[in-house]
Amino acid sequence: MCSWHFAGGWPLIFYSAAVFGFVWGIIWILFYTNSPRNHRFISTQEKEYILQNTQQQLSNSNQNDFHVPWRSILTSPACWALFIVHTCNNWGTYTFLTSIPKYMNEVLKFNIKSNGFLSALPYIVLCLNTNISGITADVIIRKNLLTTTNTRKLFNILGNLLPAISVIGLAFMTCQLKYVAVVLLTIGVAFHGCCFGGGFLLVANDIAPAYTGIVFGISNALSSIPGIISPYIVGALTEKDPSNWRIVFFICAAIYIIGMIVFTLFGSGELQSWARTSVVARVSFENSLSKENDQSVKINNGP
Known part of the structure; x- marks a missing residue:
């Protein structure tokens, strides 16, 4: 453009x-x-399904009664495992987004303008892999091949280890190997989709469905910090000495590995004890077949 x-x-x-x-x-x-009950474009069956499988407070009760267990969230190993892997993975994400174009231009002498498709290829594959990972993870869990926790850990390993390997490979690329670099870039970017479709991006809903927005909001805020720090470090290291791109990639790989190890050791995909709540959702069916019905659905994630 x-x-x-x-x-x-x-x-x-x-x-x-x-x-x-x-x-x-x-x-x-x-x-x-604000709630499925008020949506004009979904069926009665879908409304009921959503209400029965979420922890939303959909009744007309006082919203001030909703209690957020802040202490439990901020001292939960499962939450901190999520926060750390999200932040570490985002370091790589922001490095790819903000710094790789500069690397391709300065080190690989890659003409991005005349190779637009190759430049876009990693993100096309990322989109595909995110959807494939999501479907695959759901099948694994539904067929009880792995627990939710182990499924999340598996996809987080794929989504961090393979990008780490790819950035280490990028550290040794030259302008004579620019197309090999594109392959490594594609692998590095695309396998983030494992984390997005089947890994940490879903963990907040797994461990605390009643507080998904709060837990993920904290995680997303912390994981935005690399977007500030990473470009500055890349600029400081490479401004005068392009050979320091290797240091950039080694740092990136190390951070990927740290996030992967932390989540593998401390991460969880199971409902946490402090997140077990009992919510009464009042469902009002509005279609012609059940217009006069007023049904209460008891949702209990407790034992």
Whole structure:
């Protein structure tokens, strides 16, 4: 887009992002509701399924009665395992997003403009792998091949170990091996999809379904820190000496491994004792077949 003459070239990138934001906002306004009960486009069966399989407080009770176990969340090994692996994995994610284009240009002498497809390939494969990983993880759990915890650990190992190996390989690439570098980049980016589809990205809902938003919100906030630190470190290391890209990649690989080890040792995919709640959800069916029915569904994740 920067090379296009339309709309001044580089400003078109920001105009495009703004347009997508407006479109998404309109879609959100049209389809979002506070609860499944109020949604206009889902069936009665789907409403009932959602209510019976989530920990949302959907009754008309006082919302102030909802208690968040902050102490338990902030002292939970399972939560901290999630926070750490999320932060470590995001270090790699932000390194790929913000610094790899610079590496490809300065070290590999890679003309990104004339090889647009190769530049986009890692993210195309990432999208595919995320969906494949999600489906595969669900099948593994549903068929009781592995526990939820071991499934999450397996996909986190794949989503951290393989990117770590790929960035170590990138440390030894030269401009004569630019297409090998593309393969390594594709592996490194694409296997993040294992974490997204079957790994840590789902753990907050596994361990604390009643507090998923809170647990994941903390995790997401902490995992944003690498987005601030990583580009600065890359710039400081490589500004005067391009050979220091090796140090960048070794740091990245080490952080991947740290996150993987921590979650493998302390991570969990099982409901935590402090997250066991009993919620009464009042379900009002609104279609013509059950319009007059008023059904209470007892949801109890306790023993």
